[in-house]
Amino acid sequence: MLYSSQRMVMYPHLNAAGILFGGQALSWIDEEAIIFAAQLLDTQRLATVKMSEVYFKTPANIGDIVVIGTELIKTGQTSITVRCEIKNKTTDKIIVSVDEIVIVALDYNKKPTKHILADRNKIYENSTQENS
Numbered sequence: 001m002l003y004s005s006q007r008m009v010m011y012p013h014l015n016a017a018g019i020l021f022g023g024q025a026l027s028w029i030d031e032e033a034i035i036f037a038a039q040l041l042d043t044q045r046l047a048t049v050k051m052s053e054v055y056f057k058t059p060a061n062i063g064d065i066v067v068i069g070t071e072l073i074k075t076g077q078t079s080i081t082v083r084c085e086i087k088n089k090t091t092d093k094i095i096v097s098v099d100e101i102v103i104v105a106l107d108y109n110k111k112p113t114k115h116i117l118a119d120r121n122k123i124y125e126n127s128t129q130e131n132s
């Protein structure tokens with residue numbers, strides 16, 4: 001898991017109970033997953049098509065510094081699947097995790113298009129066939 005962003009929980013990020021608002025946490029996660037995909041796929045034309053179950057494990061409070069991590073789970077033809085979590089930097093506890101975020105590469109008409117990792121497995125398969 002690559003932890004590349006940090007945030008401090010401030011008043012605008014809180015819900016009515018005075019803890020980090022879930023919608024805010026999901027916004028940070030969605031943005032982080034898209035930035036991760038943009039770097040990996042070398043394009044900014046991307047859209048999140050699906051988020052799996054979201055688990056809010058521990059609350060975050062005002063002044064907490066949190067770190068946001070991403071990792072690649074799966075590579076498809078037009079999509080990649082990413083796992084994402086937010087951890088409390090002070091306590092090291094997981095605040096929220098999303099096991100699968102599916103991000104799709106788009107063409108100029110906003111339709112799915114093959115990304116640069118699409119045929120990586122095929123190339124590997126071909127090279128092993130040639131070598132055998």
Ligand SMILES: CC(C)(COP(=O)(O)OP(=O)(O)OC[C@H]1O[C@@H](n2cnc3c(N)ncnc32)[C@H](O)[C@@H]1OP(=O)(O)O)[C@@H](O)C(=O)NCCC(=O)NCCS
Pocket residue numbers: 046047048049050075076077078079080102104106110111112
């Ligand atoms: C993203 C979008 C263009 C995909 O269009 P689509 O017609 O569903 O595309 P496809 O059926 O060709 O699927 C494209 C890829 O997404 C994957 N996908 C689509 N729906 C999925 C789902 N519900 N779960 C998992 N993967 C899914 C497909 O498996 C495919 O991946 P692959 O090529 O790597 O195998 C369209 O759904 C869309 O515009 N959605 C709105 C996106 C959005 O506004 N997001 C919020 C803001 S970022």
